[in-house]
Amino acid sequence: ITSGNNDFTDTNGGTYGAAVGYDTASGLGTPVDQDLAIALQGAQGCPSVASVSPDTGPVAGGGAITVSGGGLAAATAVDFGSAGAGQILSRSETSLTVVPPDAPGAQCVDVTVTNSQGVSATSPADHYGFGGDLDCGLGYRFVASDGGVFDFGDASFWGSTGSIHLNQPVVGMAGTPSTLGYWLVASDGGIFSFGDAGFHGSMGGQHLNKPIVGMAASPDGAGYWLVASDGGIFNFGSARFFGSTGSLDLNKPVVGMASTPDGGGYWLVASDGGIFSFGDAGFHGSAGSLVLNSPVVGMASGPGGAGYWLVAADGGIFDYGNAGFFGSAGSLRLNKPVVGMAASADGGGYWLVAADGGIFTYGDARFYGSTGSIALNQPIVGMSSS
Numbered sequence: 509i510t511s512g513n514n515d516f517t518d519t520n521g522g523t524y525g526a527a528v529g530y531d532t533a534s535g536l537g538t539p540v541d542q543d544l545a546i547a548l549q550g551a552q553g554c555p556s557v558a559s560v561s562p563d564t565g566p567v568a569g570g571g572a573i574t575v576s577g578g579g580l581a582a583a584t585a586v587d588f589g590s591a592g593a594g595q596i597l598s599r600s601e602t603s604l605t606v607v608p609p610d611a612p613g614a615q616c617v618d619v620t621v622t623n624s625q626g627v628s629a630t631s632p633a634d635h636y637g638f639g640g641d642l643d644c645g646l647g648y649r650f651v652a653s654d655g656g657v658f659d660f661g662d663a664s665f666w667g668s669t670g671s672i673h674l675n676q677p678v679v680g681m682a683g684t685p686s687t688l689g690y691w692l693v694a695s696d697g698g699i700f701s702f703g704d705a706g707f708h709g710s711m712g713g714q715h716l717n718k719p720i721v722g723m724a725a726s727p728d729g730a731g732y733w734l735v736a737s738d739g740g741i742f743n744f745g746s747a748r749f750f751g752s753t754g755s756l757d758l759n760k761p762v763v764g765m766a767s768t769p770d771g772g773g774y775w776l777v778a779s780d781g782g783i784f785s786f787g788d789a790g791f792h793g794s795a796g797s798l799v800l801n802s803p804v805v806g807m808a809s810g811p812g813g814a815g816y817w818l819v820a821a822d823g824g825i826f827d828y829g830n831a832g833f834f835g836s837a838g839s840l841r842l843n844k845p846v847v848g849m850a851a852s853a854d855g856g857g858y859w860l861v862a863a864d865g866g867i868f869t870y871g872d873a874r875f876y877g878s879t880g881s882i883a884l885n886q887p888i889v890g891m892s893s894s
Contacts, residue, residue: 554626555579557634560619564637568610572597573636575604575619582623588636589617589854614639618854630856630872647876648850650861650891652884653677655692655700658865661876663894666690666703670885674698675712680764680848682725682732683892690892695719697734697742708732708745716740717754722806722890724767724774737761739776739784750774750787758782759796764806764848768813779803781818781826792816792829800824801838806848806890811855821845823860823868834858834871842866843880850893863887 557577565573575586581601586594591611598605604621611617616637618630628634632646647661655669655678666689669678676696683690689703697711697720708731711720718738724747725732731745739753739762750773753762760780767774773787781795781804792815795804802822808831810816815829823837823846834857837846844863851858857871865879865888879888 553579555583555621555623555628557619557621557628557631559633560636563635564640565608567612567614567639570608570610570638572605572607575606575621575634576602577621577628578602579623579625580604580621583621584624585622587620587622588638589615589619591615591617591638594619608636608638611638616853630854646874647894648859648861648867648891649681649683649690649894650848650865650879650888651678651681651692652886653679653889654886655694656885657681657690657692657702658879658888659894660867660878661874661894662687663876664688664703666705668692668702669700676719677886678889679720680722680890681892682723683894684725684729685727686729687894691723691725691732693720693723693734695721699732699734699744704729706730706745708747710744711742718761721762722764724765726767727769727771733765733767733774735762735765735776737763739778741774741776741786747771748787750789752776752786753784760803763804766807766809766816768809770813773813775807775809775816777804777807777818779805781820783816783818783828788813790814790829792831794818794828795826802845805846808849808851808858810851817849817851817858819846819849819860821847823862825858825860825870831855832871834873836860836870837868844887847888848890850891852893859891859893861888861891863889 559576586606592609594606594608619634621628647663649659649663657668659665676694679695689705691705692700699710701707718736721737726747731747733747734742741752743749760778762776773789775789776784783794785791802820810831815831817831818826825836827833852873857873859873860868867878869875
């Protein structure tokens with residue numbers, strides 16, 4: 509068995525722990541991936557991180573922590589996600605003593621170790637929380653057209669409109685930066701706020717030229733944008749207006765939007781894959797000139813806002829800029845069409861959600877559950893990651 513530069517052969521055998529679900533009768537079980545990697549790769553392979561202790565600390569001026577795992581004796585760097593590299597104080601085959609760097613704010617990061625053979629794979633075991641933030645995007649939630657909300661993994665439930673009679677159907681959702689709340693938006697521009705998501709205004713009760721089709725939250729959590737199918741933009745709270753296509757004659761309707769990480773711009777995407785960039789949102793390409801098998805239904809921003817993904821109703825993925833391609837459902841026979849997507853926290857993967865709540869995971873986006881086998885009152889229309 510090989511993985512990257514690691515040689516997982518019988519030269520590095522031994523015992524390793526099984527995950528929950530071990531069957532004592534058959535002796536079969538699923539191994540803990542990090543434990544298996546450490547047991548099999550030996551000292552000459554890529555590093556593996558099994559734990560970080562303590563796993564939280566202050567945003568700045570934190571003390572030394574211990575990174576445990578395998579293949580650590582020759583470590584050349586220990587990186588704390590976007591916060592940068594830590595200072596290595598000591599090394600052994602199974603542990604490192606490291607001083608974390610200062611972070612720009614409270615955030616959860618993957619701690620990765622580098623040696624001459626490569627970089628450790630990310631997993632929930634390597635999470636470190638600056639300012640006590642240990643929410644690294646280990647879940648997702650999606651919303652149905654009646655406003656019913658379904659949460660999985662560490663995505664918390666803060667309320668829904670599933671039991672309320674709505675004037676118009678819900679068409680999308682956006683989560684707050686803390687992941688402790690979310691907004692739902694209806695096609696008439698009505699906004700429903702839950703958890704720590706503040707209400708900053710809506711278009712409910714006002715005349716719209718075209719229906720609302722999606723929304724995006726400002727990075728500070730103090731505002732949001734709504735987008736209509738003609739590309740009209742409605743901004744509330746701290747979300748600033750950078751332009752729209754409301755006055756343009758579009759080939760196809762706008763179906764979604766995404767904001768840049770700093771809130772200084774946004775992209776709109778049309779069903780033909782056309783991209784419209786505003787503010788500091790860079791244009792990295794589009795599918796507007798391609799003949800698509802199925803219409804585009806949504807998009808997500810890539811790492812650092814230097815790219816984006818588009819997803820079609822058949823699960824086809826179109827990646828641009830630094831947004832990596834990790835797979836698609838374009839060649840699969842789907843029970844229901846894909847209706848939305850969300851990127852993992854580090855941009856190393858993404859989830860697709862279908863109208864029946866079926867979930868398709870790619871890259872480092874993990875599966876935490878779905879409603880694919882449940883009879884829903886109304887179809888799923890959008891999702892967000894936690």
